[in-house]
Amino acid sequence: MWKPGTGHGMGIRRIMRSFENLSIRQKVLYSTVIMFFLIGMLSSLAYWLIFIPNLVEQIHQHGLRVAYSLVTRSRSYILSDNRPELTFRLFQKKMIEKDLSYIFITDSKNRILAHTFIGSIPSGIQAANILEKNEDEKIKLIKIKGESIYDGAVAIKTGITNIGVVHIGIGKKPVDALTKEVGLVLIMVTALIILLATLLSNLVANYISRPLSTLVRAMNDLCKGEIKELPPASQPKKCWEILKCDKEKCPAYMKEDLICWFMDGTLCHGHSLPKTLKKCYNCDVYKKLSGNEIVQLSSAFTEFIHTLQLKTKEIRTSEEKYRLLFNYDPNPLFVIEMKKGMILDVNDPALETYQYKREELARISILDLFHEEDAALFWKVVQNPVKEYFFLPKVRAKTRALSSFFVDVHARTAKLKDMGLPFLIISTVDITQRLEQETQLIQASKMATLGEMATGIAHELNQPLNVIKVGADYFEKMIKRGEKISEEDLSKVSRNVSDQVDRATDIINHLRNFGRKAEVNQYPVNVNEPVRDVFSLIGQQLILRNIEVNLDLDENLPKIMADKNRLEQIFLNLVTNARDAMDEKDRKALKILTIATKREKEDVVIVVSDTGVGMPKAIKERVFEPFFTTKEVGKGTGLGLSITYNLVKDFHGEIEVESTPDTGTTFKLSFPARNDEGSKDEQTFTH
């Protein structure tokens, strides 16, 4: 912006800025031309200030010398008043000194004795430049007929008497013409020099800027991602090729990215760098690199690009290798960023599994591949990662066509050097098949449990049957006796029978429910319900075995996300284990099974403890392993606690075990409480 008052400074600055903006070629060109122009101006100035005054002075001095020479020659003629001879001398002198406009001699009375005027004597010329008495010579600029002339006067003396004066006239115009002519030549020479300098600097500028332009072009190509094979210099001969070197230990030997040991200073260690070899002077590498800085820069850049090409090739190879590994993983792999979970990269199996195209995946978040709730849960974990690596089991994923399947999610945060934000590498393992097997296993385990419980259940059914038998027997005895059954009794007994039938039906229904191959459901469940149900199945058994059951249930528990049937299986397993553990004890020993439910912070906690035989630490550590059992062969499957563990994990719960040998064992289960109670209905899906 132009502001008044600052215009001058701004102008210079603007000029400087425009100069900055010029290309190097123009800079060199302009500065050379300006420099030579200034030199020309300075020399012209010097010419006008020094040379011209000097030249004029020289001319004056010469004029005076001519006058002095005439003084000596004319003295005798003046004394003898030989005017023709005097005139002749003057003319002869003037013929030699062609630059003089006139010569004349005056006598002591200032009358003209002789002169070289042709035509007429300018009037008053003898009075124009009069010597004072004490003066011997004088130069004065006078005007004759409008023409400026330097009149030089020199006194002619005999002894001390002044007998006359020699006057010489030096026209100012010829002097001016001479200086002008010399000036013109100077200007022409300067102009010629400027012209030559322009041409030369144009050449120099081109010489400088051409390699630079090539570099700039190459650099631009580089920025655009095109690494082109560079012309000639790109593949310089290597020193070992030139020298036919066999020093295999030399660092430059057979190295593509080192050019020449002499230039690079990469001669083998232990050897001092020798003077430039004779061979070097004829070596292309040396010649190329020992040139000026621009050539060196160009060479270095060429070499840099060459190295870059090599490195790029290496990187490409490496990239291909890892891409291959990436794609060869049978499990879908995702690279996502951690802000929105946008997918940065996927491998081929991911495309196959989720039935998306690569471009489509690049536009969506990984969360779009999971069911909403699972996605939320997953994202929660991602946002607050405890460890670099984390694992989420049984996450419900969906394909592009919205068909669901279960996956285990393995995730690892990663941060590459120089890549800014951290990202996440995610592997989703399709566990559908595994889940199938798991379900079968659970079923098998359940059947085994049922088998085990068969006696107990029979016992359980016996009681109502007995009651019905008693009722039936009573009716038969009364009929045999022919006694009339009172209305009251009839009604009482029939009601009793009906009750007992109901009870038996309940048990059977329950049993059938439990035995059913359950679907994987997660819905809000109050844990107290499955706990109570377990005892409806095996409560009688426990009583028979003198086991006291102590239920301490918190009736205000929040619900958890689980499957009631599965929870029942969990508790049944634990209770069965407790029963077995207490069975092993003395008949008279105190046998108490305690089941407590309570709320602990955000978790719902269920504690199952017995006063059984307990277990040593070594066993305790292995209880959740599949097929690990302490029971006699044929008595247990060894799968009970393992399945229990997996089931708890399925419901995102935790299971811990505390045990003291001979004292008892306590299992503590905790499940995350459901936050928004009742807002969501159960979600059921099968596969």
Next chain:
Amino acid sequence: MRKFGWKINLYPFLIASLFFAASCHREESLSVEKTTPGVTNSEIKIGSSCALTGHASFLGVSYIHGAECYIDHINEKGGIHGRRIRLITYDDGYDPPRCVFNTQKLINEDRVFSLFCYVGTPTSVEIIPIVEEAEIPLLGLFTGANTLRHPFRKYIFNVRASYYQEISAMVKHLVEDLNFSRFAVFYQYDAYGLDGLTGTELALKKYGLKPVARGNYMRGTTDIEKALDLIIASDAEVVIMVGTYDPCAKFIKNARARGFKPVFHNVSFVGGNELARKLGCNGNGVFITQVVPSPDARALLSTADQYCSLLQKHFPDEKPSFVGLEGYINSKVLVKGLKWAGKGLTREGFIKALESMDEVCLGIGLPLSFGPKNHQGLDTVYFTEIKCGNLVLVTAWGSEE
């Protein structure tokens, strides 16, 4: 990237051309139109400086008288375009300084229209720069010096042939017809003599010859002995003499006296009639080249006849001579030029009129021609021989004739 190409390279040209434009402006001097000097309605002043006294006085006097008698004749007839010709003559005594002084005086003080009838090489040569500076025409010089002819002098008109022409014509006959090869040169040590020497050397060079001896004397003296010794010693067959009548006559006399009898040749400036008179019969066999025909040829040439009668009328005591006839011819050219220049007489006009003369008949048997680049009017050389004090035209050369 932007390409400037040649656009920027034009700046130096631009700057240079600005300089040139500034410096090329030259002042032009205005020539002031003046009235022609020396010309009035009734008179044309013509100036001359020649030797009227001293050792060359015969030449100057004869020359001027020859010229004057025709001018007087014209004046008596009423002049040219009503103007009488006034010839102002100063005596320079064949002395260059005086000639220069006289010339300056004629131009500055007498303000003559034209210079006319100068006599002598050393004198005439000195006034060349003055003539050129004054831009005044100079017509008719009694000298054949090369300097007055080459380089071309715009203001100087030579009526007569040059010494080179005289000498080369003589040498041609001497070599080709008489088979001489040993030439010596006796010359006056000044512009005149040296011009003759150069002319001789050039003429001999054509035949692959060189002078066998060169002897000189100082102008105004008759110290010829040294030169004579030198030339006698060279055993020359021919002596080319470039001097005035006194020393030349002395040289010939002394040579003859010492038994040295080569062929003598003198150029026209020697003043043949005077030389013949001085030598008498001693001069027999001395050749003199002339640039005008003999005034004795009155029966053949009207001008010769006219000259003789006018001379008789105006200068009864004077005998007709080659020199006088030359002066007379000069006058004829002058009068013709003034006539042709018209009434509005200017120096330029006069020069143009002279230059327009082509094959003009002057009554001497051969025509005169000038031109814009030719100020040499006549080229003919006449050969004369002294026969007992008289000049006789040579009609036959050697035995082959």
